[in-house]
Amino acid sequence: MESSLEFSASPHCKPVPPLRSRTFKVIVIGNSGVGKTCLAYRFSTGRFPDKTEATIGVDFRERLIDVEGEKIKMQLWDTAGQERFRKSMVQHYYRNVHAIVLVYDVTNEASFQSLPVWMEECRQNLLGYDIPRILVGNKSDLVSTARVAVSAEQARRFADAHDMQFYQTSAKGHHGDQVEAVFMMLAHRLKRQRPLGGACFPMKAATTSSFKIPQKNKPEKEKWSCTC
Numbered sequence: 001m002e003s004s005l006e007f008s009a010s011p012h013c014k015p016v017p018p019l020r021s022r023t024f025k026v027i028v029i030g031n032s033g034v035g036k037t038c039l040a041y042r043f044s045t046g047r048f049p050d051k052t053e054a055t056i057g058v059d060f061r062e063r064l065i066d067v068e069g070e071k072i073k074m075q076l077w078d079t080a081g082q083e084r085f086r087k088s089m090v091q092h093y094y095r096n097v098h099a100i101v102l103v104y105d106v107t108n109e110a111s112f113q114s115l116p117v118w119m120e121e122c123r124q125n126l127l128g129y130d131i132p133r134i135l136v137g138n139k140s141d142l143v144s145t146a147r148v149a150v151s152a153e154q155a156r157r158f159a160d161a162h163d164m165q166f167y168q169t170s171a172k173g174h175h176g177d178q179v180e181a182v183f184m185m186l187a188h189r190l191k192r193q194r195p196l197g198g199a200c201f202p203m204k205a206a207t208t209s210s211f212k213i214p215q216k217n218k219p220e221k222e223k224w225s226c227t228c
Contacts, residue, residue, distance in 0.1 A: 021064065021071035024190045025096055026183070028078045029118045030103035031111040035138040038171035039103065040076040042179045048172045058093055067187050070196075074183055094125035098194070099132045099186050106137045106168065109149035115158065132189055134167065134182060135159040141170035 028036045037059055042048060044061035060077045079093050102118055104111040115135075137155050152168060159166035165185070169178040 021073050022194075022196070023073040023075050024098040024187065024194075025075050025077060026099045026101060026186060027093060027097050028076055028101045028103060029121075031105075031108075031114050034103045034105040034108070034111050035171055036078045036103050039101075039136070039138060039169065039179055039182075040078045042171040043074075043183045044076065063183075065184070065187055067184075067191050070191060072187050072191060074187055076183070090121070090125065094122070094127060097127055097131060098190055099134070100127065101134050101136055101182065101186075102164070103136045103138050104150065104155075105139050106155075107139060107142050107147065107149050112137075112150040112155065112158075119162070129163065132186060132193070133162070133164045134186065135162075135164045136182060137166070137168040139170055139172075140168040140178075141172050 028040055030036055038048060040059070040061045044063045058077055058079050060075060062073055062075045064071060064073050066072075077093060100122060102115055104115060135155060135158065137150060137152070152166075155168075156166050167178050167182050169182060171179055
């Protein structure tokens with residue numbers, strides 16, 4: 001399975017080496033409320049969303065980046081964390097995946113304990129360990145104001161046991177550097193693993209899209225929360 005290629009050339013010019021951009025599909029998975037949508041939004045736009053709503057089905061965003069002289073489009077697919085919204089989209093969501101980002105909330109132990117369930121869903125959809133996986137502990141900006149339910153050491157042991165790299169991130173405020181690091185590292189890794197010239201599968205050019213359900217206003221103490 002290879003990334004899609006997009007070619008650009010003018011019909012009025014002599015043949016020249018085409019400008020190429022490859023699309024890498026990255027799925028962002030984890031329980032509802034861990035901040036998947038906010039991570040994708042922060043990487044694609046460079047800022048934290050003004051408001052968030054729970055995702056129904058799939059929400060995806062794109063960003064075109066330069067990786068060692070090659071244009072690469074990172075396409076981030078964020079699915080609803082709640083099974084009743086996700087069930088009908090599973091097969092489409094897991095098709096032609098190049099990388100997986102597993103997300104939990106550092107202040108929510110249940111979201112960490114659910115990671116094996118998400119990994120099993122990947123296995124059931126035939127995503128092998130040859131596909132890069134990254135573990136992300138999100139909402140690290142709350143570490144100083146809330147009780148940390150999952151220590152970095154605990155998460156790192158889990159990541160090591162499953163051959164994953166581990167990052168702690170926050171999509172909010174001035175904590176976006178690690179969000180950038182997660183997806184840029186993936187882009188570099190995918191470029192190395194999938195050199196140009198191999199077979200590729202077709203993928204339609206995508207625009208930012210989503211299926212959402214309105215979310216009631218949360219109390220002041222939960223204002224940070226990204227609902228998906």
